[in-house]
Amino acid sequence: MSIYKLGGTPLSDEEFKKIIKEITRPNAKYLMSAGQAYSVFFEGLRRGKIIGTYCERCGMIYVPPKIFCPYCFITLDKWVEVADEGKVVTAVASYYSANMERLKEPQIVGIIKLDVPGRTFTSYRFPGLLHRICGASLDDVISQRIFDARVKARWRPPEERKGDINDIECFEVIKT
């Protein structure tokens, strides 16, 4: 049999299992430091505040924060608190977990463009977070009513907060 002519030998799932020679599970646990910007951001979340950095040159507000402006190439050291409210720019309904296990009820997630009092941003650059959206139905997603809906952070009780992104339980729809 010429493998060259075949251009490869397809296997079924059963055939594949028969020829497995090695099963490895890399046991690599990463302990990551949060960095200069996120350390402040996470501490803010613990206190129920969303904190970003501000670029004096282009006016961009970074949430999540950066210590540099990648557009202006300057170091940032001005912190600014943004509202824990904003607008949904896109949202979807997921039937699968991170490990591709089927969920019974779809989970709604989206990108939230956060409000900064006295400031407006184009849709090309804005402070925004990926997060779960609650108080919305599957139909709100399918009908696209969810787009531009106003949402507000639902915070976990202070004693349960850990100083990470899950200190916000979800962004709750307050007006579609």
Next chain:
Amino acid sequence: MKTNIHVKNRVAIIGAGLTLFRRRLLETPQEMAWIASKKALEQAGMDFKDIDCVISGSAPDAFDGVHMKGEYYSEGAGGFGKLHFRVFVGGGTGVFVPIAGWWMVASGLCKKALIVAEEKMSSAADPHPQAVFRHIWDPLIEKMLGPNLIWIFALEMHRYMHKCGVSKEDIALVSVKNKANALDHPCAQAAAKISVEDVLKSEVLVYPVNRLDISPVSDGAAALVMVSEDVARRYTDNPIWVAGIGFNLDSYSWTNRELAYPLYLKKAADMAYKMAGIENPMKQIDVAEPYDPFDYKELHHMEGLGLAPRCKAAELTKEGVTQRDGDLPINPSGGLLGVGNPIAAAGLMKVAEIFWQLRGEAGRRQVKKPVYTGLAQAWGDLMQVGTVIILRR
């Protein structure tokens, strides 16, 4: 060639080869590289000993489970004792490999380059090859929310649908077309005759993405032979020239930017068009293979490439313009949706398809109209990189 840059050598492609694309192949990454390379060399009329540099590409090491997989599989492409390097820009890699090959030959650093891309996704078997993608996000914020890869593409697709007024039915037409085109591809994994209704009725993974909106998980390899003009003239009467290349990267912070339009791809395409002397891509590109891991991406990318006006790619698709016998055939190979998606190899398969189309060697896939200039494109990293190559006969 009208060019804005000085090159030492014009660069031609003179051979291409592919393995089968399948969910699981028996062959190791080295063996797949060997099979694809051998086929490309055979078409070029060359042997491994004729090659003076090997440029390769592959997606994350975590798929194959061999860290340093470039060094591992390159042996199957005759890669030691000569110049070898591996490039990686996520899903954009497949088209970035011949771009890197172009700069090696154009600069005069080598004259006969073997270009190889491979992916062995089946090795990352448990729980699922998708799980490898858990490690592409910002580890401190996004990963803590438990995302899967389909989330982010669904978010982009829905944003595009909302901003452009495009329906799921319109988008499904792309999957129907590409899977049907792939029926004529001898390496295809996911070729099928399906209807829009089949797509809409397939399992919803992350609304608005259904199973048949997505390309499959695949093993496979692809290869090209790229040479300088003087070498090309000795080996063939029918070289295909690299007329332009372009690549561009947007911000990793994908939750802080517009997803409905791929600005980075426009920049990559503009770079390639300038090099190729193309001012009106809609008229001057005869056939194209934009990256289609999801059906909406074909439309999204056509717009970024200027092959359709903004938000109008779905309309062109409905009118049949993008069919093989249409005015602007798009993904005549069957694309990733039909042929399969061994990530880096899938991008390089697109370049091979344009090569065969321009040579008139695409067999039953050959587009109806005469073609002189073609384009292949890939996309990747965190929805942030565009890679473009323009070929001309």
